[in-house]
Amino acid sequence: MIGSQLAQQTIYNGQRVTSASSFLRSVIKERRERLHIVGRAHVRQIVFEEGEDRRKRASGVIYVRDDVEVKVRARKEVIVSGGAVGSPQLLMLSGIGPKQHLNDMGIPIVADLKGVGQNLRDHVYAPVPIHSPNLTEGIAINDNVLFTSAFQYLLRGTGPLGYVGVDAQVLGRSSHAKTRSPDIQLILLSAEWTMANIEANQNNLNYKQEYVDRLRKRGEEHDTKTISNFLISNGLLKPASVGYIKLRSSNYLDHPVIQPNYLSNQKDVEIMIEGFRLLEKLEKTKPFKEIGAKMELSALNCGDETQSPR
Structure with missing residues (x-):
């Protein structure tokens, strides 16, 4: 592991800032003769x-x-x-x-030009549910916190709703790393994962119905609506798998064909596994033990253990 840090966030007065709100809106009026924006x-x-x-x-x-x-x-x-x-x-x-x-x-x-649309290298992030029975009330952003924090955010722009939900990150180098820069990234998202927000975001995040049904069945079997208390995403910073983008037709309104070929290169699979090994080390740290934080891989139907290729 290289180290950890709090996540950098582009926020002003409790609102996420974009390139447009930062650099365009402030100069639109004074540069109307030179800057024309068509929405x-x-x-x-x-x-x-x-x-x-x-x-x-x-x-x-x-x-x-x-x-x-x-x-x-x-x-x-x-x-x-x-x-x-x-x-x-x-x-x-x-x-x-x-x-x-x-x-x-x-x-x-x-x-x-043969290279147009080629060499697509998209970053894969696997959301890892973390079950934490001893977690202090209010740390994770769940439905109760959202309700009680609404007035705090509306009045002052502060509180849990005044940030993007990404708290911190851990950077690491796998055995495949050829330079000093990291190729593993673990991102902490302090959002409680419940059936309610999964179903609410099913269309937005393109969850498959079989996936939602499997989580619902698991919740019924364990008599709980909470899938995880918070999430840690295990991500590839330097994917070796290469995909492509092609046209679906000559109609500009048709979405293009996007084929990322995720994890088609065995190297990416092995680095992802090393990311899970890094998570196993975090489970053994004092802060994780105090709140009883453990990976809950069975929630994703991928078993309780990940076989290492080494």
């Missing part, structure tokens, strides 16, 4: 034009707002900042990407 707009395509040297350059974009297409010309350049999913999708819709894939989608080719 409810979806960019459909980057426009390319051929110059005198016969080289194609991005000259603008076409976006759709309220079912109306608008073409905007760029004086200097077009900056694509749609994220790890949106950027490659927009590039391929505009004709930049693997030639064969664009041909399959019926999209005219602007540039044959």
Whole structure:
């Protein structure tokens, strides 16, 4: 283990701060002539034009707002900042990407770039339920704490509701680490995991119905609605598994095909297991013993023990 620290949070007056609220809203009024922000707009395509040297350059974009297409010309350049999913999708819709894939989608080719949409490396985080019978009342954010803290938050912006729910992290290096930087991250989330919030967030977090049914059955068998008192996420910081993003069709409204290939590389599996071994060491520490904190892996139907490959 390298060490631990309190989680850094971007919060101001009890509210989570975004890039927009931090850097845009404060200057919008004084820069109206130079900064134009269009809301409810979806960019459909980057426009390319051929110059005198016969080289194609991005000259603008076409976006759709309220079912109306608008073409905007760029004086200097077009900056694509749609994220790890949106950027490659927009590039391929505009004709930049693997030639064969664009041909399959019926999209005219602007540039044959095989790397567009490739080398997707998404971080895997496994939520680990922690059962803690001796936990002090009020530490975990459960339904009772949410109710009693509502007025504190509304009046002063403080209390349990005035932060994002991520408390601390532990960083570690696995046996596969080739540098001094960590490749294991354990994140503490002080939120009680109950059937009520699982069912409430089933659609938002895309829980499978069989998963929800299994947790409900376990709760009935143990006569409890609490799955865990708090969570610790075991995560990969440097995944070796490589995925890809492809277009589902030439329609910009269709979600792209996202194939992360999670844990397809055995190295990632072994590092995840070492993350669980690190959690086992935390179970043996004095603070964990005082509150009786232990991993409850059976809640996820993955058994009580994880076999180590070493």
